[in-house]
Amino acid sequence: MSTELQVFRNCSTGLSSMTAINEGIQFCIFDLRRGQHEGQEIDKILFFSPSDCPFPTQLSVIGLCEGIITFTRIFSPGAPCEVIEAERHSHVFYEAESDIWMVVVVDKNKDAESIWRGDALRDVLKEVHSLFTMFHGSLRALLEKQPSGELARSHLYSFITDYLTEDFHVGKKIQMPSFRDCLSERKTVQMLTISREVAIEVQSLVTVIGSSCTGNTICNSMILFQDLLVSTTLSPDDTTNLFTYAVMRLTPHALTSNTNSWSYLRKGTSAPSVPANAAVSNAGSASEGYQHRSRDTSPGGQSQRYHIPRPLQRDKWSKRKDGFVVTDVWGAEVGTSIPLSPTLWLQQTEEHAYLCVYQHRNLTIILLIPVCSLINGEKGISLVKKQLLENASQKIINVEEKLSRGWGGENAYHVSGYRYLLVDRDMGISRTSPPGKVTTLTKDSLLALNKLREEVDLEKSRAKRDKPDYRKDFEVCIRARNNAWIIAKVTRGRELYMVLEKANETLLYASDAVEKFSNRYCDGAFSLD
């Protein structure tokens, strides 16, 4: 790794002058299988942000990344390159699909807020790619469908622009997750803890919902309460993606708030919303320009226009009187004004499914109806909806009541004295201290934890490289400023990070604190000694 870094440092000095004009972040996606011939390099580029960046700059960024990837592949064919740490930039790599790379370049300016953690940035890349795949299918498939690449580009353009502008815009800047978010974990779901009795009721409801479809088709479903997952029948990956989307756009909280829904993770920072129309018009004009440019390289797709659903656009979902949450971003049925129902691609079943969302108070029910099970499209869906209301209404009301009664409020999972993040990698579940409580931590503590997490990430990836199926256990306790203990403990797929401020100085105190927490909230998963 250290040798690699040496090489990059040399390269990046040349790059710095070019990227200085940016607002601190570049985001690109490119396909190594394209543009192999001299003069066609531009065909590699599938997405670049900011879009007004001149082509030479884009090509130089991508050229550098490709060079590094090709070079490091010599030593490590399976996992070529993860990150370039240069003096003034970090490049974070993610190979989303084979030979399709996503790279985010962030500035390391003097602004003390811009301190990142590589894995956190990579998780952003993973997240946007997963979401993209969920709605539009894989990039490779899109490229195969239309080899000119216009289809993929226009999809990516609207999708990622929406993603970045709607969910990461702070002020005029795109703000990537920083050290302040180190007590949160992307690509995991947050679960509501419920009693056995309620769990059985919920499961009973799941059965009813699942059989709303006519025939023998059992629909998958997901149930959320507030912004927390209650139940799912989907595979972990599909669950994570749909959960992420639901929290971003579908839950009552997401529907009512104009602000950044991810601010659940960083509520402290004020995030003024970008006027939606501005973003759209902006994107529209940019898109035009993009297509114009791309025509140069791919003349085939000249006159083609696609309707591209933009599921990440904000304020496009609304709750109807009958309780269903609907949107028109998927367009309308041909010749009518009836909005088409949204569809998704499910990884596990490898099929398209209609997304049908019903909301009762704080309970959000997501029903996924396999497209192939409905012959008559929208008509069939309204029939399913009717069935759902007929069969499940009473149960839904019951379950909502029970969950509300047991709901401990926003701070339900606060443990006084602790600021923690608990991740179960196997289940893809995390639980954290409430964001409002995390903001009470000092900057120093958060920086220290961010640093520690970086170390843990490194340690984990090393261990994984050495022995892919063996998970290393380790524990770190650091005494930081303000009498704080910064603790990381990793045990067989579970990770616990915590900050104890104003804590007693002995190490014994720190390990006792972990033990207590583990016994009470993790069924003793972290208490072995």
Add this chain to the structure above:
Amino acid sequence: MLGKVSCDQPRAGLSGSGALSHVYIQHPPLRCSIPETQGLYYDDGNKLILAPTCDQVLSWNIGPSSQLDPPNSDSISEGPVLSIRYSLDKKVIGIQRSNHEIQFKNRETGETFSRRCRQDSESILGFFWTDCPSCDIIFIKTSGMDLLSYEPELNTLRLVEAKRFHVCWYAYTHESRLVLLASGMQCNIFSGYQFSSGGIIRLPKFEMTMAKAEANHKPVLAADDIHIATIYGRIYCLQLDRAGMLLNLYRFYRDAVVQQGTLPIYSSRIAVSVVDNVLLVHQVDAKVIILYDIFLDSLAPISAPLPLLLRATSSSGRQTLQADENLTATYGGTIYGESWTFLVPDLICDVNNGLLWKICLDLEAIAASSSDIPSVLDFLQRRRSQPGMIKRLCLAILRTIILERRPISMIARAIDVIVTSYSHLVKMGSALLGGESVSPVQTEHSGSQHGVNSVLASEEPTTRIVNRGKSIREESLTGAENEQQQSTAPSKPKQSSFHSVSDSEGDANMEAVGTSLGDMSLAKSSSGDLHASVAREQMRKATGEQNSDADFEQSPLQSERPEQSRTLSDPYVSNQQGSQLTSGAISPDEMYNFVFALVEDEMGGDPGYLVATMVEFLRSVSKERLKVHPKLYVMMIQLLARTNRYAELALFIRNKIIEPSKDVAFQLLELGHENLPIRKLGLDMLRQLSLHHDYVTELLQDGHYLEALRYARKYKVVTVRPSLFLEAAIANNNPLHVAAVLRFFSDFTPSFKSTSDFDRYHQILIEMS
């Protein structure tokens, strides 16, 4: 056709028996026609059919623990007989000789005495024995009621109390202990008394309504028009209003009589029976029966009116129907003929031919007649007469509806019925246990003791009973029941039952368990039900008291033994408590063994549906705070895994829908070979259950020897062999770890150093480093 549940694996009873009839009387009847007898009398206090001849009285005990033929006999003096009743301890026979004289005979001493009333001013309407504490016998006279007690030393009656009022006629059943005394011009004003072992309760005077036939003709109520019925331990009275062609239903509370409603009638002659708490209204002219289950307030009939069937045997399937026609031919009299009398609660006597039948419900036919499965199950679960059959029927129905993939909502309701019914039973059982009374199990034991005693004490050489029993048994029992009887016969004194064994429990259970049902409803009704509390109170007292009535109350439990032994053949049921055998209630364990386990084999595909039904089952069970067997959870896990629903499985475990247990943990570990997260769930479960040894062993299996070592130290697990740790460390090829583990065991278990293991691994360590 008659799809009788007779084998071990009954087919679903849904096909039914052609719905020809819901009620039947079974051939052969008890024959009590002996040439020189002068009429038949029914002593409902002792369940005796009595036939006096010129110098003796023959008696057939038709109670559950009965010997039938030949009858007992007692010599009596010659003279007219208006009625005969044995005292409840059967020591004294009371014979009403005329309207003015009742004669008593002490059966032990043979002494007799008579009690007469004043000839000029009053006449005796009747008498009955009572178990109320203050008196033994009640005389009903036109001038009132005499409460008397029997003095055995003096062999005479002492007047305890005389109540003076005008009486036209009276109605009494021993079952209800209630006497209704009619007075007034229309005989429709009633005084009521209940003479129970708890004391005497006087009901408020009340009047029964009667429609006017014509303007100036007032109908007079006759004794025949009044039927006292005991249903679910509650006491009701049905009054026939001939002019209105209605049957008025009254319910008796301690301090009130409330009219519940009216039932339609389609015949000028009406008879009422109660079979296993089902009210049967015989429309005698129309020769059909209408059934009501008035557990809930609904007075809707259970099904359409259907005729009464005379049936040969219950188990020989198709031949039965053909036989029926022959039977009807061989039976000399007519069904619902003039000579039929209906005895309380469920007997029919053909006086002319001297035949006696017990009325039986064809539960299968009733079950098959309705498509509302949850109500059918509810109905069956309320029946107490044929617990084994009900259980099998209910299980078969449950299996069928699951196999037929009926909607989950319907299955959920059906399961609710079953689980609730079982839960009630358990609660009643524990209530009995907690109260002053004996536990259900003990009750059963004492009950059977009594049964034996009563047989031994009945002045007959035991051997004779045995012989008799045998001979009759062979005649009267058939098919499966016969086998049952034989299989259990050696273990107890042989008794024969006049009816088929499984049917005979009905009446007694009604009082034993039936009262408990009554209790439940009692708790609901605010004004205090007047109920047949007698039986229950006796249950409580009776363990010590050898009174014959207690025998009668409890011995039925003994007669359930064949039933029990039948269920014993089901290996699982044998674990059941005695209390559960008195009803068709199905425990969660049986639900697993006889529904889910069997259905799973047959279902093949669609495990999702089965899981859904199991979740509904768990919902019911958890609502009633019952437990299910871990095997059910293991099966759920397997079903979920079969369809690759691992994510849901994890959720089930996480939310404890599948409760943690060792079985479950090992099932998860087993599945975990293919799915690491699932294996981890199993491991976590072991740890949470504090199964330290297993946890350490599993950790070692995964190669986590250091973690295992730490855990072993923390929880002082010494049962796992050190060599396992050492082997794991060696497998990791880490001499440092091997040394550490070796050192640990040397310190941790002092004796380790002297074992051969120590030397061996020490040597290996030296070679490694």
